[in-house]
Each structure stands twice: as C-alpha cells, then as structure tokens.
Amino acid sequence: MHLIQYATEADGPALAKVNVQSFQSRLLLGAVWPESDQNTIQEFKIHVGMRHLANPNMHVVKIHNDSGELVTYSRWQFPASLGESHVTLSDEAALILKNIDAYTPRPMNETVYKAFKQLLAEARERHTRPDDILLDLLATLPEYQGQGYGSAILKWGIEKADATKSRIFLEATPAGVPLYLKYGWRHLEEVTMDLAQYGGTGVESYYMMMRDPVL
Template structure:
C-alpha cells in the first residue's frame, strides 16, 4: 500500500469498522469471547456497529477510517479523544433516525447470552485507569486496530501518528491502554508504561487472563 487515505468515518462506515474491531482481536483479545460466549459473528457485527455509532456521535471522539485506495475497503480504525476548544474540533455527523435510536438503546443490540459481570468489570477497569492516569487536557487513544489481512503496511503507525502530531503541536500528553500485541508499537513512538494490570476472567465466569499496560507519552 503506497498511499494511506485516512479520513473521518461516517455512519455508512460502521459495518467496516465493526468488522475490523472483531477480526483484529479474534485471536488475542478475550473480552468479547468471555462477555458474549457463543455469540454469532453476525450479532457481534451488529453490536460493534452500534458502538461505533455511539463514538461517532461523541464530539470529543475523532473516529478515523483508513481506506485501501484500490478497493475502497476500510483497513484501519482508530478513535482519538481530543480535548475540545484547542483547535481540533470537528463536525459531528448527524445520525439517521435509525442510527440515533441504536445509540440511545445500545444494550438492546448486545448479543445474548451476555456475562453482565464481565461487561461491567471491563468498563469499570478502563474508567478507573483513565481517571487515575489521564486528565481532561490529555489526548487519549481510545482504540486502534488494523485489518489482519493488511497488517505490517504502516496503517496502525499512520493512525497513531495522526493523533501524536496534533498532541505535540499543542504540547499535550497522550494516554492509552495497550495490549501486549500493541505495546511494541507504542513504545517505539515514545509511550512509557506507568502500570501493568491483568484481568482474570476465570474469577468472573469466563476463561483465561489478559494483561493491559497503561502508557503515557509526553509531548515531543
């Protein structure tokens, strides 16, 4: 891939975004498999599409899609949270009536059965770590994933640098929660680990464990 086309995502992009969300973490991520055991791919695609819509409607979230120029396929997906009023405010897309309904009734679209305890645990885990290590002045990389078929082409790096260049220009810190797989990329671009924490899914009716690394990058 010689040219990377990064643009703001739209409501029509949500099927492609949800596909990347599921495919990128199918082999390594344990949250979805433990929270929605036995869920069909189709039901997860619908739910993750609704989650993407929720972020599209958030004025602090910059939802990005990387497009493969020859096919128009979405091959990269990122969500940067940027403080409002510092020069990077963007136009929030107006959702369709159907999209707005889905956002207002998100959990109605969640696959069943669902491990409610694990869902709440994971949400609380992220909220507590962000409250502990980040401030309202920081940039937050909320999500970053590349289509497995297009990894190793610089897509994740480009989406990462999209936000870091803006953070540096405003002399702002950046914060994220890294998986073990993402840690090398973030370390390469200046993020430093501030805590490692592990979720033991077996303690909440699931299987396995997963480690997360909280990381902060000072402006450069």
C-alpha cells in the same frame, strides 16, 4: 502516503468488522458473549459504535487501502480545546442507539463487561488529566497488519499532540506495545483482568502507556 479521513455513519459495518476481526484473539468478547458468533457481535458493534461517532469529543478516523477497503481505524478522545468532530447520525441510527438493549446479544455476561470497563476507567483516572488526549482504539484488519497503516494514524495523532503540547494516554494490548514504544510512549502500569473470576477463562493484560509531547 495513506489518506486519513473522518469516519461516517456509512462506515459503521466496516468499522465493526475491523474492530471484531482485529481483536478476535482476545478473550474478552468471548467471555462477555459466550454464545454469540462473530457475525452477531459484529452486527451489535455496528449499532453501539454509533455512540462514538456521535460523540463530539471522539474523533474516529479511518484509512482505506488502494482497493477501497476500510483497513484501519482509530478513536481519539480530544479535549474540547482541540476541536470537535461533527458526525450527525440518521434518525434510524439514533433510535437504535437509544434502544440499544434490544439489540444487545444475549446471553451477556454483564458482570465481566462491567468489571472490564471499571478496571480501565479506574486506570485512566489514576493516570490522566483532563487536558490529555486519549487514544481509545487502534486496529487494523489482520490481513493488512504490518503495512504501515497503524503507524500512519499514530503519526496523525502525534502531530496534533505535539502541536498543542498534549500528552497521549492509551491502554495497549500486548500486540500494540512494541508499536507504541517505537513512537515514544512509555509504560506506566500493567493492569490484568482475571476472567475466571467472572465466569470466563484466562487472564488478559492491558498496558497503561503515556506519550509526552516532543517540543
């Protein structure tokens, strides 16, 4: 049984590591920050990730393995009726967040970043209602994938969704689709992002998926 806990500010570096390393095969980050190495992006993600921790509607949960390493984390946006998360940031983290521009790697392809955000925001708008749960992110460090950590976090969220008769919406990468199908999500729409249109290379797909509550 994997222990699921709420993440705190102190987890920032480990969350950023899971985030960047698990998505390293995706093309987006390289298109947004073409000249930045993984460490630079990871460092930035520590700071920018604080925005999610401080958001009372965003529930950031994690699993450590038996050796204490943070191996999986997930972000769930719950409607306020499902309760709020209470992570208070230190003054230092809050100040960095306020001045996040100064910490953003450069050069940054703002156009591709905005296009990506807009593409997913519009898809969310098309498919979701205010009372839906949104699974914003799920990632496991590459060397620990396939060991049941992702499933454990999904079951945690599914239990809450079923108990409150809520739907769960997500935007899956191709890597995530089989797992979500297994746990009851259905396909809504494939959204593609042609990075070449914005100065990058390649095309990336995101699969809009919904899970209806099992009553």
